[in-house]
Amino acid sequence: ARAFVLGPEILFLDEPFSALDAQAREGLIEDLGHILADTGTTAVISTHDQGEAARLAHRLAVMQGGRIVQLGGLREVMNHPEDPFVAAFVGMETLLKGQVVACREGLLSLRFRKGSGDREVLAVGEAQPGQTVLVGVRPEHVALSLQTDNTSSARNAFPGAVTKVIPRGPFFKIELDCGFFLAAYVTAQSLAELGLQPGCPVVASFKATAVHLIRKEGLDAEV
Incomplete structure (x- = not known):
């Protein structure tokens, strides 16, 4: 004062x-x-x-x-x-390095290798096929469900399992193993309705517009 x-x-x-x-x-x-x-x-x-x-x-x-x-x-x-x-x-906890394999009318197909095989993420943006990029997804843009929703507009959906449930004030941070690390935020109501706890199988989804691409020289040395 x-x-x-x-x-x-x-x-x-x-x-x-x-x-x-x-x-x-x-x-x-x-x-x-x-x-x-x-x-x-x-x-x-x-x-x-x-x-x-x-x-x-x-x-x-x-x-x-x-x-x-x-x-x-x-x-x-x-x-x-x-x-x-x-x-x-700034809290973009999911960061994945991969390679652009296709670009059609502003929709990118990005492939990255995690665990036992390749994963593919669709994103809206501009990049050239063969270019190495970093994919970032904010946890508040990730939706969780107990099964695949065929009516959802989210182009990216990955089955996985809950590894941690961490209280964050009015929300909970859910850490997932989808063959790669993924984080999501849910409310207390969603936590209870979905019965989320370590080991619980879920489907994590996010829209192509929720994916941020970072293109940077020397990426291999930084990630």
């Missing part, structure tokens, strides 16, 4: 909520957002918490080794990271 008394044009905040309990942090994040909007004050906030960044930021800068590796609008950075480090930092 004292910081706003002098009416600063720019406010620098270094991990402002790190020492607070969850309830106090939620209230202060909301209050700060309202104050910044009402006063028109520009704030530069450093944080390791993606949730804080998502709730307060209009623009996001991701730093690695003391330098900015990506700068852009919040949704742009969160949904379109430009390299593997940024993808992992």
Whole structure:
């Protein structure tokens, strides 16, 4: 509160909520957002918490080794990271390296080898056949069911098994073995309705539009 008394044009905040309990942090994040909007004050906030960044930021800068590796609008950075480090930092937990085998009218077919055989993912984007890319899928874009839904518009569906159920506040993170690692978020209601627990067989699906492609030189050395 004292910081706003002098009416600063720019406010620098270094991990402002790190020492607070969850309830106090939620209230202060909301209050700060309202104050910044009402006063028109520009704030530069450093944080390791993606949730804080998502709730307060209009623009996001991701730093690695003391330098900015990506700068852009919040949704742009969160949904379109430009390299593997940024993808992992913004919560794109499923990262798979593969090769483009076909491209037809903006629909890519990507093949990658995991476990006992090849897997194929369909994605919307632009790349050349033979090009090596990194596939990223955000956990909130993955849907889980107990059997294949032939009426779903999701072009990618993989049978698998639950390996971990991890509470994440109002949601649960479900880690899956589909012949490759895949993460999904579900609500408590979905967790109960599907009976999700380690060892439970499921079908994980996601749309081609939910797949983000990263094309980068030196990919083999980074993944």
